[in-house]
Amino acid sequence: MVRMEEGGNLLARRLWKKFERESVFAKYTPFVVCLASGKLDSNTFRHFLSQDVHFLRTFKHAYQMAEECADDEQDRTSIRKLRKRVNRMLKTHLSLVPEWSFQLSQEEEKEEEEYGSTPTSATLKYTDFLMATASGKVGGNLLTPFERTKVSAYTLAAMAPCISLCAYISKEIQGFLGPHNGTNHIYKKWVDNYCSLEFEAEAKEMEEMLDGLSVSLTGEELGLIEKLYHQAMKLELDFFYAQPIVEQTVVPLSRKAKCGLTIFSDFDLTCTAFDSSAILAEIAIVTAPKAADPHTQLSRMSKADLRNTWSLLSTQYAEEYEQCIENILSYEKVETFNYEVLCKALQQIADFEKNANLRVIQSGVLKGLNLEDIRRAGQSLILQDGCRDFFQKVVDDENLKSDVHVISYCWCGDLIRSAFTSGNLDVIKVHSNELAYEESISTAKIVRKLESPMEKLQVLIDILKDRSNSEQHLTVYIGGSVGDLLCLLEADIGIVMGATSSLMKLGDQFGVSFVPLFSGLVEKQRELAKAGSFDWKGLPGTLYTVSSWAEIEAFILAA
DSSP, X not given: OOOOOTTXXXXXXXXXXXXXXXXXHHHTSHHHHHHHHTOOOHHHHXXXXXHHHHHHHHHHHHHHHHHHHOOSXXXXXXXXXXXHHHHHHHHHHHHHXXXXXXXXXXXXXXXXXXXXSOOOHHHHHHHHHHHHHHTTEETTEEOOTTGGGGHHHHHHHHHHHHHHXXXXXXXXXXXXXXXXXXXXXXXXXXXXXXXXXXXXXXXXHHHHHHXXXXXXXXXXXXXXXHHHHHHHHHHHHHHHHXXXXXXXXXXXXXXXXXXXXXXXXXXXXXXXXXXXXXXXXXXXXXXXXXXXXXXXXXXXXXXXXXXXXXXXXXXXXXXXXXXXXXXXXXXXXXXXXXXXXXXHHHHHHHXXXXXXXXXXXXXXXXEEEEHHHHHHHHHTOOBOTTHHXXXXXXXXXXXXXXXXXXXXOOSOHHHHHHHTXXXXXXXXXXXXXXEEEETTEEEEEEEOOOOSHHHHHHHHHHXXXXXXXXXXXXXXXXXXSGXXXXXXXXXXXXXXXXXXXXXXXXXXXXXXXXEEHHHHHHHHHHHHHHHSOOOXXXXXXXXXXXXSHHHHHHHHTOO
16 A cells, blocks of 8 residues: 655645635534534533434444455555544543433433434435445445445545544634633533544544545546545535524624625735736736837837836835834834824825825826726736635625625726626725726826725725614724724724734734634624623724635625
């Protein structure tokens, strides 16, 4: 058998990374948030535990069938070892039950009984899928006797994401458990069990087994492995969502925003992977000959000269911006959040941005851009993974009274609008600077509307003037630059996405707290359980950080 060394590019690790969106959504389910808060209803946990045992028992049978199909003694021995681990997991579950005061009959304590509960629909969908795979029914077809030697790999592909997901979620919530967080978490031992070295070893061994069993598979067969893995991940996610929750929960946010939800977002490096100025620069360079004007010296520049001009402008911008941030950081650091001092400091950013834009206008580098070229560039613009899907689901949800706005420093609103032309995303309202045109050709002038954090904030305030003041109407701002800071703080929920180092440094300088979104949700769930209500605007100067649009979608919309 061929084995990957530790740290190698294991197939299971690659698949986990490819489908990590489902793991993020599982983490943000009401069940997991309540579990992490330590306030999950005991009957809900008992139900979950009983269903978990159905999973483990099916795992044991699937391992046995995979062992029988393996054509290598070393593989059979390794699979047998994994099956024994499942037996120990079942016994551990039974040993922990008395600590939670669950009343189980003697029959329920027997390993071969149904543990006091019948499998739910969500449980059966996964266990039936796994048993069908282990029986050789893959992709809707029954494998031939010759192909059955591959069943072991297919079976492990259908099991691996469940093991990995349990380990991932347990590790994510383990830090919220225990007296150090002011919570006597009654399910801590269960979580610790899935964070144990033994369970970690099982997950690692399964990944290595899957990789080894897949070495000789064809490209088509590896594609089938991927489909099985993804299907298992989706079924496991459905299982977490199917858990019966009796208490009020803070997720998804769309349930809380009964009177409407207004979502604001920055564009550059929040929705996009690149700054829009770089895109406009490239269009200017490529199309310069088409827009040549014999009466204008700049239009006669070669592409190399025009590129050099852009380079000089970019270098000057970066150097002066860095100096501006350093000047602000030279202020005395505040002990607690101070909005007034922050606004005063940000005036330097406003002056800097206005001067930088003036230099761009005076240089003439934006002269000669064709509006159609800009629109084509916008339509082909690749947004951050999950960004377009999120906005599409927001505007398509007829039950969600939503309003979506993009507030950006971008020089060209047409570029942004073109990026959202697919689907019905043209309903997104864009607030930005605009290029001036003569017969669809840019004149080098910028219609300057948004050049400072204060101007961005004013746009947000003006939009919200006509909104309901009800606590059930919520506002969310998503951004990651210094220019977004005031808007992030003004919204009910400020979500920092793709934060720049300057934003984090500046925020810290003036007492802004950056809290991981999931941690904030767990704390809000505790607040809700204790007081029966909570307020998103409870802590001034608090912003929530995320690492992906999947987190934002999981929080606001759920799967």
